[in-house]
Amino acid sequence: MLKPDGRVVMVSGASRGIGLAIVRKLLEAGYSVSAGARDPNALASTLSDAPADRLVCARYDAADRATHATWLDATLARFSRLDALVNNAGTSNTFSIEEGEEEDLDALWAINVKGPLFLTRICLPHLKECGSGRVINVASLSGKRVRNENIAYNMTKHAVMALTHGTRRIGWDHGVRATAICPSFVATDLTDGVTKITREEMIDPADFAEITALALALPNTAAMAEMLVNCRLEDTL
Numbered sequence: 001m002l003k004p005d006g007r008v009v010m011v012s013g014a015s016r017g018i019g020l021a022i023v024r025k026l027l028e029a030g031y032s033v034s035a036g037a038r039d040p041n042a043l044a045s046t047l048s049d050a051p052a053d054r055l056v057c058a059r060y061d062a063a064d065r066a067t068h069a070t071w072l073d074a075t076l077a078r079f080s081r082l083d084a085l086v087n088n089a090g091t092s093n094t095f096s097i098e099e100g101e102e103e104d105l106d107a108l109w110a111i112n113v114k115g116p117l118f119l120t121r122i123c124l125p126h127l128k129e130c131g132s133g134r135v136i137n138v139a140s141l142s143g144k145r146v147r148n149e150n151i152a153y154n155m156t157k158h159a160v161m162a163l164t165h166g167t168r169r170i171g172w173d174h175g176v177r178a179t180a181i182c183p184s185f186v187a188t189d190l191t192d193g194v195t196k197i198t199r200e201e202m203i204d205p206a207d208f209a210e211i212t213a214l215a216l217a218l219p220n221t222a223a224m225a226e227m228l229v230n231c232r233l234e235d236t237l
Helices: 017-029 040-046 065-079 102-130 151-174 205-217
Strands: 008-011 032-037 055-059 084-087 134-138 177-183 226-229
Touching: 008 017, 008 065, 017 032, 017 205, 032 040, 032 065, 040 055, 055 065, 065 102, 084 102, 084 205, 102 134, 102 151, 134 151, 134 205, 151 177, 177 205, 205 226
Parallel strands: 008 032, 008 084, 032 055, 084 134, 134 177, 177 226
Antiparallel strands: none
16 A cells, blocks of 8 residues: 655645545545645635645636646645645536536536546646556546436536546556546535435545545555445446
């Protein structure tokens, strides 16, 4: 297993929910973390109890390409290296085949697909350099099957699966391993009111963070391409 000491991880969408839980777990485990959020000052306040020498909070907006580069620059300026990227930032809407405006589809695609794609692109040279780089993409079981009418969201998560496997192929010979973690319902504000499943029955963000830490720690010889995480029984999932 890879040891966390000295390893630097960038986590997008870190202000709440899954992202915040991942940041807290990685800091607890001993990683240095660069947390990206639209409001880094608010995030820094939320994480005021974190070890200051192992945390940097920077502005990141998945739909604003300029913030991708400035976030990476801030990470390298602080820690002088990058070992892993967790593409967690994402959103959803109700765009379906029969209803929805094109701009809603474009906005979802910009955040859920183009955001992680272009962030991975600029991080990849540094991940290759370290010899054991990791890319964790927070996908969804909606990237493995379609069970509702939110076709745009399903499309973006299928695209994230393709991005993950493409990253594995291009990075493999350089020690880069990419993993798509595909949860069903996680108890965050994004799932409020979208299902009859209670929050108590959903995946706890802290448990999801534990799974992410495992994916980051697996050695080059035992990496997982996909991790399917469910809170209910589904055939094959």
